[in-house]
Structures are given as C-alpha cells and as structure tokens.
Amino acid sequence: MGGYTIGVVDDDQSIRDLLTTFLEDENYRVITAGNCSDALTLARKHRFDAFLMDIEINGDSGIELCRKIRSLTAHEHTPIICITGRQDYPDILLSAFDAGADDFIGKPINLVSLLARLKSQLQKTDYFHKLERAKQMLRRYLSPRVADIAEAYSESGSVPVPEERQVAICFTDIRGFTAMSESMDPSRLFASLSGHLRRQVELVYKYGGYVDKFNGDGIMAVFDGPAMVERCCRSALSIMAEACGHNPEEDTLPIGIGIHTGRVMMGNIGSSQHLDYSIIGATVNLAARLCGYAQPESIIVSGAVRDAVGKNEDLLFLEPRDVHVRGVSGGVQIFRLLLGKKARGRLS
Secondary structure (H helix, E strand, O other): OOOOEEEEEOOOHHHHHHHHHHHHHOOOEEEEEOOHHHHHHHHHHOOOOEEEEEOEEOOEEHHHHHHHHHOOHHHOOOOEEEEEOOOOHHHHHHHHHHOOOOEEEEOOOOHHHHHHHHHHHHHHHHHHHHHHHHHHHHHHHOOHHHHHHHHHOOOOOOOOOOEEEEEEEEEEEEOOHHHHHHHOOHHHHHHHHHHHHHHHHHHHHHOOOEEEEEOOOOEEEEEOOOOHHHHHHHHHHHHHHHHOOOOOOOOOOOEEEEEEEEEEEEEEEEOOOOEEEEEEOHHHHHHHHHHHHOOOOEEEEEHHHHHHHOOOOOEEEEEEEEEEOOOOOOEEEEEEEEEOHHHHHHHO
C-alpha cells in the first residue's frame, strides 16, 4: 500500500523515529511533528492520508488536536488513529471517538497490529472516496430532482408515492435535424448538438427549472414553485436568444420551443430493476404538441401560460390563434412568445 502520506504526531523522538523507519520500510511517506501546533500547521499545508497521534503531546491534548484536524475540510474523512501509554486509556476512548478518531491503540505499540489497523482504515477511506466519485458521476447523468429523490429514499429502500402537482413544461426541438444528420459528419454533428444542449441545460437551471429528459435533439424541462410559468418563459427566451446568436464558428441549429402549464402526475415509472422519476399527463402531451407547432426560431405557448403570467411588460404574447391539436378535444388557443421592448433594451 505504497504512495500514502502518514502524519506521525508524538512528543517522544524515539517513537517518531520508530514509526518513521517502520512505515517507510512499508513504502509509506512519513511527515512527523513533535507538538500540536506544528501538527496543525502541517495538516493545513499538506494532504495526509492518515494520522497517528499521541493522546498527550507535551502536555497538550491530542484529542483536541484530533478535533481541530477533523474540522479541516481537507481532512473531514482522513483516518486518525490515536496512540497512548496511559493505563486508563479505556476511559478516554469515548472522548477520542467524539473528537473524530477512527481507531485507538495502546503503548507499547504492536507494529504488526498498527500496520493492520492502518491498512484497514486506508482501505475504508479509499472505498468511501470511490463511492463519492461514483455518486458525483451519477449526478451528472441524472437530473438534480431525480438524484435528490434517490438519495432521500436510499436508506428506507422505499419509493415516493406518485403525487399530482402544478408545473410548467418546456419542450425544445431542433428543426430539420434529420436532414442535417444525413449531410453532416457524425462527429461534427455530435459536437455541435452537445454544445447546444449544454447551453440549454445551463439556462434551464439558471431559471430554477430542471431537465426531466433529453429527447434526442431537444430537452424536456420542468419548472415548479413560485413564478414557475414566468421563469419557464424567461428560460425559453434565453435559450432562443442563445440559439439565434449565429456564432460564425458554430453550426446553426434552428430550434422551436413549446410551453404549457397545468396539472401532472409525478412519480416513478418502470420496474424495480429500472425506474425513471418523471411526469405524465395531458399537460405534458400538449406541451410537446405545441413544440411541434413552433416554426424555426419561434416559441409557441398555450393560453394557460399567457393567463398565468398575466400583465408583464417583459413578455409579449402575440398572434393569438385557435388550433386543433391531435388528441385534444376542442380548440387550443396558442400565442407566439417574444421578449418585450424594455427587456430587449436591457439586453442591448
């Protein structure tokens, strides 16, 4: 288990020399300190993989040192093994563990036992960091909402009961993407699409929404909570402004956007082997249909969206018309969403 840096803190030079020689023979790097002040300074400057420290160091409390080291962000999870020659050390075990110690060993030190305990603590810490990296990687593939739900229910193993909620939904879609994919080099197409979708995701989160899923060349974003419809509209307008920026160094990918608001059912869909925490209902279907009505570089919203926003000089709802939407009985009133003059002036 070479490559680890171990901090040895003891006021006895002979103990420091003994542990240094022994650990270096086992391919560990050792940094020593003879007092609490030096040890804390070193802990702030260096990355240690574990600490071996005496309970009493030149009359100072090693337990208090343990607590201070544990309070450092860099050493929140660094193993700390306390060492003592006191005969009453069972009585101070609780104090040491309360201060953040991970293990305890008495003097005279049994080096074989110490090595075994050190390896065990290092292995557990490595495993913890691997799990943390895996969790962070999984969070990159899941929406924050799904990741939070999974983490919240991980201890009980249960799943949340489906619930009805009011949300605003935004669908985006690249117009002419199929034809574009037939003429553009696949690697170039992938890079261009990835860049556009990345910026869309960033703008959804900027306005307090979350991406429920990617739909090939577009996204489905959900907004809930206070002012959710207005935030959804502002996010869509920002996405459109970004897509219409026409950066000469990037491929132009004209998009259409559809927005609707209403009640949905939110919960788990799938089997015990593979679940998706998502939303379903007529509101979702209509938002997707409205996206289909949007011409390139336009945003189409429902009358429910216009009504929910109310009077707002930053948002303009123009060209009202009634359309027949497949799967929806009766006509649906739709509007084209644009940024108001005052808002355009602030952006110019």
